Amino acid sequence: MQVAVNPTTTLSAHEHPKHNSVSFLRPSLPCRVRFRFSHRPALRANAMATQPQQLTITRPDDWHLHLRDGGVLEAVLPHSARHFGRAIIMPNLKPPVTTTARAVEYREEILKALPAGSSFQPLMTLYLTDNTSPEEIKLARKSGVVFAVKLYPAGATTNSQYGVTDIFGKCLPVLEEMARQEVPLLVHGEVTDLHVDTFDREKVFIDTILAPLVQKLPQLKIVMEHITTMDAVNFVESCEEGHVAATVTPQHLLLNRNALFQGGLQPHVYCLPILKRETHRQAIVSAVTSGSRRYFLGTDSAPHDKQNKECSCGCAGIYSAPVALSLYTKVFEEAGALDKLEAFTSFNGPDFYGLPRNTSKIVLRKSPWKVPVTYKHSSGEIVPMFTGSTLEWLPSDQDEE
Ligand SMILES: NC(=O)N[C@@H](CC(=O)O)C(=O)O
Numbered sequence: 001m002q003v004a005v006n007p008t009t010t011l012s013a014h015e016h017p018k019h020n021s022v023s024f025l026r027p028s029l030p031c032r033v034r035f036r037f038s039h040r041p042a043l044r045a046n047a048m049a050t051q052p053q054q055l056t057i058t059r060p061d062d063w064h065l066h067l068r069d070g071g072v073l074e075a076v077l078p079h080s081a082r083h084f085g086r087a088i089i090m091p092n093l094k095p096p097v098t099t100t101a102r103a104v105e106y107r108e109e110i111l112k113a114l115p116a117g118s119s120f121q122p123l124m125t126l127y128l129t130d131n132t133s134p135e136e137i138k139l140a141r142k143s144g145v146v147f148a149v150k151l152y153p154a155g156a157t158t159n160s161q162y163g164v165t166d167i168f169g170k171c172l173p174v175l176e177e178m179a180r181q182e183v184p185l186l187v188h189g190e191v192t193d194l195h196v197d198t199f200d201r202e203k204v205f206i207d208t209i210l211a212p213l214v215q216k217l218p219q220l221k222i223v224m225e226h227i228t229t230m231d232a233v234n235f236v237e238s239c240e241e242g243h244v245a246a247t248v249t250p251q252h253l254l255l256n257r258n259a260l261f262q263g264g265l266q267p268h269v270y271c272l273p274i275l276k277r278e279t280h281r282q283a284i285v286s287a288v289t290s291g292s293r294r295y296f297l298g299t300d301s302a303p304h305d306k307q308n309k310e311c312s313c314g315c316a317g318i319y320s321a322p323v324a325l326s327l328y329t330k331v332f333e334e335a336g337a338l339d340k341l342e343a344f345t346s347f348n349g350p351d352f353y354g355l356p357r358n359t360s361k362i363v364l365r366k367s368p369w370k371v372p373v374t375y376k377h378s379s380g381e382i383v384p385m386f387t388g389s390t391l392e393w394l395p396s397d398q399d400e401e
């Protein structure tokens, strides 16, 4: 990774002096008030003196992405394809992608919707159900286009109603086949028991499902998707490196649960697992910026039409694809860990999946830019995370420089 302290001077990242930085939750998202990052002025002046203005990093991948289909796919795909080399494509369509044959078709739809000249690669996944067969896993492996299988506990999140009702009762033969074929299991890690408090669902899932699963099938590769708690961090750290890893979203690094209620109910920061309290956010930031190889970028960018977010029973999901790279960079900058950014965005994911790292580069420049208020699609519009606000880091392709 190269770091430029001004646009003309380039240092390698490890030579760069760590700056004093603050990591705190800025007051967020009052109704109709634009989100703005604020630093304490004294620290800001100090930080400005040493902070780099430009970074060149290996092209990142997104290891957790919802692209949907039809008009929404066409509208959102360019935002991911612009800067990411590859993405793990989530299978929770309506109806879900439960077979390799359907994954192959869906992949074709995505490739067709790509902007001309894009080399973005969709890495497909299967949606695990109570009836998925070990045979399907062999087909998936043989296809060369399916890279993982996704576990949605039935009822846990958007379009999860066909998900698994009893993992140990119904899915062990499939999971054993996945371990044999080295197909990773991606996990939405929340229990669905209505008696369990929403904020505890990840921890209870770890205790009652994930820990026993790792004990039973230590060879199965598992990615705990979109982790939100220090319990998840502790769990991931307790497992063998290379067997259990986690993706982390921009929202769980930047926001705590206050953001949901700041100045009124805020549907555009509602996602699952729900935002947690500040101590959990801090634990995730520390884990991710520590340089550990167990964590990698997964935006969980999850577009829903504005109407389905701003209504009496709004959908869970935050559309972050256009802003994610700016936000991750911000998080690492605030933690004084810009030298660890590239491993998180571009190395740890492919290393875990056993895929080559990307060879092309992107440039992240400090150049304030305004997030559009909405993005139109064929039958509606999508409100992005941090709608209408100004972000500091602007990503661009190296050859655009
Ligand atoms: N994260 C979300 O809140 N929503 C996702 C589903 C998921 O990843 O759980 C979606 O598909 O909308």
Ligand SMILES: [Zn+2]
Binding pocket: 157, 188, 225, 226, 272, 273
């Ligand atoms: Zn999920």
Ligand SMILES: [Zn+2]
Binding pocket: 064, 066, 090, 300, 301, 302
């Ligand atoms: Zn998701």
